[in-house]
Amino acid sequence: MRIDIISVVPDLLKSPFEASILKRAVEANLVEVHLHNLRDYTSDNYKSVDDYQFGGGAGMVMTIEPIDKCISKLKSEREYDEVIYMTPDGEVLNQGMANRLSLKGNLIILCGHYKGVDQRVRDHFITKEISIGDYVLSGGELGAAVLCDAIIRLIPGVLGNETSALTDSFQDNLLAPPIYTRPRSYKGWEVPELLFSGNFPKIEEWREAQALERTKTRRPDLLQE
Numbered sequence: 001m002r003i004d005i006i007s008v009v010p011d012l013l014k015s016p017f018e019a020s021i022l023k024r025a026v027e028a029n030l031v032e033v034h035l036h037n038l039r040d041y042t043s044d045n046y047k048s049v050d051d052y053q054f055g056g057g058a059g060m061v062m063t064i065e066p067i068d069k070c071i072s073k074l075k076s077e078r079e080y081d082e083v084i085y086m087t088p089d090g091e092v093l094n095q096g097m098a099n100r101l102s103l104k105g106n107l108i109i110l111c112g113h114y115k116g117v118d119q120r121v122r123d124h125f126i127t128k129e130i131s132i133g134d135y136v137l138s139g140g141e142l143g144a145a146v147l148c149d150a151i152i153r154l155i156p157g158v159l160g161n162e163t164s165a166l167t168d169s170f171q172d173n174l175l176a177p178p179i180y181t182r183p184r185s186y187k188g189w190e191v192p193e194l195l196f197s198g199n200f201p202k203i204e205e206w207r208e209a210q211a212l213e214r215t216k217t218r219r220p221d222l223l224q225e
Contacts, residue, residue, distance in 0.1 A: 001030075001031045001032070001102075001104065001105060001106070001107070001151075001152075001155060002031070002032040002033075002034070002078070002105070002106045002107070003031065003032065003033050003034070003106075003107045003108075003109060003148060003151075003152075004034045004036060004074050004080075004106075004107070004108045004109070005033065005034070005035050005036065005108075005109045005111065005144050005148075006036045006038055006067070006070050006071070006108065006109065006110045006111065007035065007036070007037065007038060007111040007113075007139070007140075007141050007144070008037075008038050008039065008049055008062075008111070008113045008139065009113075009139065009141060010035035010036065010037050010141075012139070012141040012142070013035055013141050013144065013145055014035070016145040016148070016149065017033050017148075021149075021152070021153055021158060021159070022148065022149060022152055024158070025152050025153075025155065025157075025158045028157065028158075030152075030155050030156075030157050030158055031152050031155060031158075033148065036070055036074075038062075038066050038067065038070060039066070040070075041065075041066040041067075041069040041070045041073075042065075042066045043065065043066075048063070049062055049063060049066050049113075050062050050063060050113070050114050051063050053115065058115075059114060059115030060114040060115055061114060061115050061116060061117065061118055062112070062113055062114055062116065062117040062118065062121070063118060064117075064118040064120050064121050067110065067117065067118075067121050067125065068121075068125070071083060071108060071110075071125050074108060075108075078106055079105070079106060080105075080106045080107065080108050081104040081105050081106055081107060082101070082104060082107050082108070082127050082128050083107075083108045083110065083125055083126050083127045083128070084107060084108065084109045084110065084126070084127070084128045084129070084130055084147070085109075085110045085112060085117070085121070085122060085126040085128070085129045085130070085140075086109060086110065086111050086112055086130055086131070086132075086140030086143040086144050086147070087112045087116060087129050087130075087131060087140065088131050088134070088135070088136050088137075089129070089131065090128075090129030090130045090131040091128070091129060091130055091131065092130075092131050092132070092133065092134070093130050093131065093132050093146070093147060093150065094170065095150075095170035095171055096170075097130070098147075098150040098151055098154060099154060099171075101147075101151045102151045102152075102154035102155055107151075109140075109144045109147065109148075110125075110126070110140070111139055111140030111141045111143070111144050112139065112140040113138075113139040113140065130143070130147060131143070132146050132147070170222070173215075173222045173223065173225055174211040174212060174214075174215045174222065175211060175214045175215045175218060175219060175222070176211060176214075177206075177207040177208075177210035177211040177214065178210055178214075180192070180195060184196075192206070194206055
């Protein structure tokens with residue numbers, strides 16, 4: 001998989017890919033991540049990427065020309081499965097979406113900034129619009145990092161145990177059940193005895209029941225989907 005991220009402040013995106021799982025995925029050549037500074041595609045001396053909006057109103061708007069130049073250059077070099085725009089009014093990211101995107105080949109992610117992008121960008125270049133929640137950030141960079149993390153960890157070989165991702169919360173519209181590790185007893189707080197029984201069918205039944213109960217209590221909306 002190759003992910004190209006277009007941003008006004010690409011330095012904001014460097015650190016997530018220089019540590020932990022994402023770094024290992026890149027170093028193992030399981031994914032390529034390339035950052036592109038939108039200002040490199042401007043045509044004026046000030047490297048302007050925004051302007052006032054027509055019709056008046058507060059806030060600047062990202063202009064279409066540098067975005068067009070950047071996306072067109074990338075698409076001239078390879079095929080892309082999706083051109084994604086990170087925006088608060090996009091479809092809210094969930095596990096199912098991350099699963100589907102992890103199966104793609106090449107992705108472009110455009111990070112919104114200021115008041116957003118010229119609508120013509122959305123009309124003619126973008127194939128998918130994604131939000132990470134019902135709130136507004138200063139730009140789409142942090143959202144893009146969240147999206148990349150959610151996708152990349154699902155690529156085979158990225159996690160040490162590939163079945164781990166299959167038991168995460170939301171994979172089957174249930175939250176994950178409680179989990180425990182050593183010590184067995186701590187300050188009188190005990191681990192459920194069943195987990196030491198070796199009866200794995202019973203343990204799985206317990207985990208499923210716990211997951212269902214936790215979902216009913218914390219996220220009942222998931223059971224209605």
